[in-house]
Amino acid sequence: MTAPADDWAQEAEQQILEQAIRLAPKFGWTWRMAKAAGRACGFSEGETELLVPHGPADLAALFSRRHDARAMVALRDVDPDALKIRERIRRAVEARLDAAAADESATRRWAGWLALPPNLHLGGKLAWESADVLWRWAGDVATDENHYSKRAILAGILSSALAIRMAQGRAAALVYVDRRIEDVMRFEKWKATTRLRPGDLVSGIAHTLGRMRYRTAPAGQPDLSDVP
Secondary structure (H helix, E strand, O other), X not given: OOOHHHHHHHHHHHHHHHHHHHHHHHHOOOHHHHHHHHHHOOOOHHHHHHHOOOOHHHHHHHHHHHHHHHHHHHOOOOOHHHOOHHHHXXXXXXHHHHHHHXXXXXXXXXXXXXXXXXXXXXXXXXXXXXXXXXXXXXXXOOOOHHHHHHHHHHHHHHHHHHHHHHHHOXXXXXXXXXXXXXXXXXXXXXXXXXXXXXXXXXXXXXXXXXHHHHXXXXXXXXXXXXXX
């Protein structure tokens, strides 16, 4: 059973996150925003730092995981076993994009903050987490290298699709997703012709987050969504 103190901390984190979503469009995804969100919840600065010791980084992770959870709620009445695997992935990605777009203004600030060089590792980690959530919903049980290649590809697709959703709208993002689903389905061929290094995932996420922040990719950054 979860301890009452843990329950309180989790509820308090979510309260701060709610205020952060409201304040991010004005203050950006910053420590200033995190402290203002804590004050709006009635917490002292010390209490806020105790709850979210890494400030915007902790809130960025909570924000992404909230969207993961929201996507799972949207999918709870969908039976993945009744769908072909490509249809499962399409439905899952669509739900995840809709979840993020529901907080569009805050999502833009979140993506811009993750595009900064010190935050690229966190951006890659969160994209990987989201891809893992979606693959698990889709019924993936692979434990070999397939586990990693599937998630690496889908993380790149999610990041690029979200950038397109923010810049061009839902329809354009879903056209892109439909086009890239084939890459996920052909991951065995992709593995045979490509060597994915750990840094490649972070570089690909940097590219797509950079597009969301600056409407263009940082020079020299590869895009994982373009891996054949």
